[in-house]
Structure formats: C-alpha cells, structure tokens
Amino acid sequence: MSEDNSYNPRKILSWAEEDRPREKLILKGRAALSDAELIAILIGSGTVSLSAVDVAKGIMNSVNNNISELARQGIKDLMKNKGIGEAKAITIMAAMELGRRRNDIPENRRRHIKSSNDIYDEMKPHLMDKAHEEFWIILLNRANEVIKSVAVSVGGISGTVCDPKMIFNHALENKASGIVLVHNHPSGQLKASVADINLTEQLRKAGNLLDLPILDHVIFTDKGFYSFADEGIF
CATH class of the missing domain: 3.40.140.10 (Cytidine Deaminase, domain 2)
Known part of the structure; x- marks a missing residue:
C-alpha cells in the first residue's frame, strides 16, 4: 500500500516550542504565553497548512493585536479568519466573556461606593x-x-x-x-x-x-x- 504524503500530523515532541502552547503553559506558567498562544489553546487545532498558533496569530493580526478589540468580535467576525468555524468562534467568545467578568465580586460581599x-x-x-x-x-x-x-x-x-x-x-x-x-x-x-x-x-x-x-x-x-x-x- 502506498503512503499518503498529503498530510502527516507532526508528533507533539517534534513541534517547535511556539507550536506547543499547552506544554509551555505547564513548564513556564500562563503568564509566559502570548495572546496568540492562549487563543491557540482555546481553538485546539489548526488547518492542514496552519498550526493552531498560526491560526491564532492570524486572528490577533485581524484585530491589530488588541485583545480588547478581539472581545468586541462577533461569531461572524471571527469566522472570517482562516481555520475558524462556528464552534471555535463560540469558544473564543465564551473565553472573552469570562474575561469580561473577571472583576465580579461574590454576591455575599457588599460593595461600598465611595467615589x-x-x-x-x-x-x-x-x-x-x-x-x-x-x-x-x-x-x-x-x-x-x-x-x-x-x-x-x-x-x-x-x-x-x-x-x-x-x-x-x-x-x-x-x-x-x-x-x-x-x-x-x-x-x-x-x-x-x-x-x-x-x-x-x-x-x-x-x-x-x-x-x-x-x-x-x-x-x-x-x-x-x-x-x-x-x-x-x-
């Protein structure tokens, strides 16, 4: 049987470090990752020709590397990026919404308004x-x-x-x-x-x-x- 050389996924250990954001997070901590690498973890996979990091870099380039601008993107906006379908767009939007709620304080603690x-x-x-x-x-x-x-x-x-x-x-x-x-x-x-x-x-x-x-x-x-x-x- 002839071998199909059209696309052979590389094993994780042979990838360049920038293509292994999960392993980088484990070894160096979350603060060591770029915005694109964090997004790559969210989307999980890339395309035949692009790694997840490449796809994530394309997303960040589309918003001028501005994470706040990314948070404004809707599903259709995100799907304009190569390698992003509806499911991945929804995952990114959900993560952005969690980030928006980062300053929420538990309801059982009353907040004072002094200024x-x-x-x-x-x-x-x-x-x-x-x-x-x-x-x-x-x-x-x-x-x-x-x-x-x-x-x-x-x-x-x-x-x-x-x-x-x-x-x-x-x-x-x-x-x-x-x-x-x-x-x-x-x-x-x-x-x-x-x-x-x-x-x-x-x-x-x-x-x-x-x-x-x-x-x-x-x-x-x-x-x-x-x-x-x-x-x-x-």
Whole structure:
C-alpha cells in the first residue's frame, strides 16, 4: 500500500516550542504565553497548512493585536479568519466573556461606593468591551452599599434611550436609598452631551421628589470615565 504524503500530523515532541502552547503553559506558567498562544489553546487545532498558533496569530493580526478589540468580535467576525468555524468562534467568545467578568465580586460581599472610581470598577464587568450603548443604574442602600446593578436600556452604536419610570420603579422595588446613573460611550468620547445633561437634571428633580437622590452620573469608556459629580455638574 502506498503512503499518503498529503498530510502527516507532526508528533507533539517534534513541534517547535511556539507550536506547543499547552506544554509551555505547564513548564513556564500562563503568564509566559502570548495572546496568540492562549487563543491557540482555546481553538485546539489548526488547518492542514496552519498550526493552531498560526491560526491564532492570524486572528490577533485581524484585530491589530488588541485583545480588547478581539472581545468586541462577533461569531461572524471571527469566522472570517482562516481555520475558524462556528464552534471555535463560540469558544473564543465564551473565553472573552469570562474575561469580561473577571472583576465580579461574590454576591455575599457588599460593595461600598465611595467615589467615582468605585462606580467605574463596579461597572467594568458589565460595560467593558461593549460595542453598543447601554444605560445602567446602581442601586444603593443608606450605607452606600450596592444592592444591585440593573440595565435599564440597551441601544445602538450612537445612543440609547432610558425610561425614567423604569429607573424609579427598580429603585422603589429594591428599597434603594440612592441611585447612580451609568451609561457607556463605545466611541471612547469622555464628554457629556446636552442630552446627557438634560436627562440627568430631569432624573435629579424626580429623585428629589421621591426621596431617591441621584448621587452621580458616570459616562463609561474602556479607557476611563467622566463623572458628573467630580466635574461639579451636580
């Protein structure tokens, strides 16, 4: 019987080190691996002509080697890369979502909101890497501990609309004593629009009537934030 030389998988021990990310992780630890090598572990295998590391490098090149940009990719975006089918795209997206939740704190520990930095940290698991705009509220008790964070509106790339009635309904149902408003700017723009300012003032007036004060309004971006309270708008 003649030997088929069209494709013979190389044994692991004969591979170059860069093609053996699992073994590298075991020997040197996870911090020693590049982003591409970590992705290669996720996808598990490459193609006839490309190793898993080669495929992963192609994925990283497609997002300019920016892991935050990779987290914004959808299934169809990922499948544009050679060697990535639906199953592998889903695996990568699941890993990115786990990374987004890395700052979650166990629910049995109450988080205190003492500053705008605390607000930003509280919202990172919810808003980091989002490609569309969302409007959230953080409900606080009298000790400024977080009762819960709630998404009240999900919009498009350029904006979202929130319903004041929904905001205060959530606050009343959860017996909140204070409310923090948060919405993200996927564009990275750290500036309050006229609409942002008008909405904040409208909600502040309504909150004062209901004895549910609006304590701050934070504009969230992946690289920083804008706090109405810090800027003296309140």
